[in-house]
Amino acid sequence: IRMYSGKINTGTYVYNATRRLKEKVTKMVRMHANRQEIIEGISAGDIAAVIGLKETKTGDTLCKEENPILMEAMRFPEPVIQEAIEPKTKQDQEKLGLALHKLEDEDPSFRVTYNQETGQTIICGMGQLHLDIIIDRILREFNVEARVGEPQVAYRETITKKVHTSGKFIQQTGGHGQYGHVVIEIEPQDIPGKGIEFMDKIKSGAIPKEFIPSVKQGILDSAKSGVLAGYPVTDIKVTLVDGSFHEVDSSELAFKMAASIALSDGLKKAHPVLLEPIMDMEIVVPEEYMGSVIGDLNSRRAKIVSLSVRQNLRTIRANVPLAEIFDYATILRSLTQGRASYTMEPSFYAEVPSHIAEKIITGFTSDSLRRV
Template sequence: MHDRLHAPAVAAQIPMGAEDNFWGVVDLVTMTAWDFKADDKGMTYPEPMDAIPEEFIPVAEERRQMLLEAAADCDDDLMEKVLMEEEVSVEELKAAIRKGTINCQIHPVFVGSSYKNKGVQELLDAVVDYMPSPLDVPPIKGVNPETDEEEERPADPKGPFASLAFKIMTDPFVGKLTYLRVYSGSLDSGSYVLNACKDKKERIGRLLQMHSNNRVDIDSCTAGDIVAVVGLKDTSTGDTLCSEDAPIILESMEFADPVIDIAVEPKTKAEQDKMSIALQKLAEEDPTFRVSTNHETGQTIIAGMGELHLEIIVDRLLREFKVEANVGKPQVAYRERPGKEVMGAEGKFVRQSGGRGQYGHAVINMYPQEPGKGYEFENKIVGGVVPKEYIPSVDKGIQEALNSGVLAGYPVEDVRVELVDGSYHEVDSSEAAFKVAGSMAIKDALKKSNPVILEPVMNVEVETPEEYTGFVMGDIPSRRGLIQGQEQRGDAIVITAKVPLGNMFGYATDLRSGTQGRAVYTMQFDSYEPVPKNVQDEIISKAGGNA
């Protein structure tokens, strides 16, 4: 841990036994031993043994001394006692470890086995003993939606209520569960709160204290609590729930856009509704998971942050929701972007087929925007050449058309559009006609703009033994990757690179075979970047589009 993580780790426990023969721990703070031999999967709290087994005493005493010295570096009073070789009480040692943990001077390490819940109770006790409480951190900050001024909410049970919805789950028995972290004030079941992000009132149904998969009904909660709420209809992950008379919007969580998608189809028509409901529930739980429909093929498309992410989603769909579905191969979520600005692009929709006809005419200017700026629409009509009531329809038509680009049908992003001219017919014009005209105008602009296809590029970090550095350094460029640097981390070499996601499929298997399973890697989304011309032509060909 010191070498690979550069962390000031110090043992707070030592194991008795290892792997299949792991049966207990020695707590170095209290110098007691705990026996986990009872096969109850951690459902009961083990009793401490009468004494530490003799074969573990020497290493326990050595490690306790190391723990004392590390804790003493964080507390002057304890340092004096250690130097004077005086007796140190359990309370004094715990206080010093807590101080060092909060200040990130030491990281106490505990041992256990999650498979049979060995050591889990002791770990949770350590969380209470050593991790910072709400009183140890500064007050949470947010913005008052009425004044746009920054405000604070100290961890005070008597203060105005403020909480953050940080997780949503679907429970088969009680339905939708919204997990709240309460930062300030108190909350009673049956009361009403304000969703400040959506400006909607929500009624608190039941309040639940969660113990893994066990639930306990409670009447109220206060600052510092984490609770689950039943009955919230409009609250999403990242929303702020607060008092109506003291509104505040806490800093929300930011979620990246999905970069990979796959098609899923129910095996039978009877499964269609079941699958739709299941996907809707999964999307509520996970803001980085999206569900859409391909309007050309009618397929349901699910999108996520990577292969493993979608594998887990599909597994839950089959296992938890019992949906029988066929799953396609993962596809990269490409985007399109205009290559240059286009002035005076035109869309004119005229239809005459007896009786009242259809007429809509829009002229636009289109500008590429900086990455991440998104879509903007500006009405620059003067003289009423396009009546005000038709302007939103033009905007709507443009936005719908941007969902499918002209190169390969991928969504178009980072576009600013100005509606500058047009015409109308007093009898034949309608909202529907101007919506079509807006769609035609943006399609015309995109075709003239030399559009490009964008691909998701990932930040990749590979940690490998030195003897396999050559393999990794040679493999990354073959995937159109750009190596950013390398550094020594303990006995390993860490290589950082930017690699297109489309070239990372199957990388885990290739890396494992090329390094005899000794290298590991992580990756996360960095940005969307234009693809080379030859790659763009290949993508267009596969999508059946036109270059």
């Protein structure tokens, strides 16, 4: 923890203002590389490790209960790289799950998800080095050997054209059937990054109000898997403009299915494109290596944003596709004899060039055929 004011001693209680609960500080240590120094207390300006806090997470605010204060929450960027992970032996499956859960609690920029379709556990992080460190910690701290798959870029899909489309779901099973019919307009968002926006412009009760939430849910569910390569759809505006219902056969399920059918059909007609994450990268490099680094960045489809001077060093700001900079730490060390450093974070999504998009889509199609 970092102490901003006051002091804390071992054995005292602190109030977690974020989670509104009290926790006891059982032990405090000051870290010196790999050596720990046990201390009795800390005061303003100190940074120390605290033992005994069971519910406190990264980013929480600790204070006195009689003087509560809540500091501004930390902003953590969304992960942009993912790998499939599995234990080398089935006996370690439970241990791996516990290890991943603990590491996810400690590191808000690390995420763990489970893919229902493939049955794989997916770990997501901020870069290849981030995930490599996670794998190393799983082995060192939890004694679990794990295998990881090829890193996957978190691509997205969107559209470039406004279309008018409809979807019907009709099913007769002898008794009550199913009937749902929706008409929607799909168009690109004016401002990138707004996600999926749903608007209801139904007039004259063409669809009863109780079915509108089901239509929206059908749209959102269908948008989780795009029509090009199965990636999530983003930055589209969907407007419900018309439809019809049956007094007996219409149901929430029927309208949810009809909306899903309509969106899938509309996406195919709306000139869909693939989007890729673009990283905002800053590289600090000695002047004699700047030419080599810029040349390498250009070969990776980077766009140089600015060049500046810091004493005898040069700073390069660039926007680079994530797919082009896996293992960039190793590449940069090789180019500069280990004398350069870089930082990067996700910035925005941009359209993938057509020749690269074709390879991604072809790979997705081939994988689908193999699974079938």
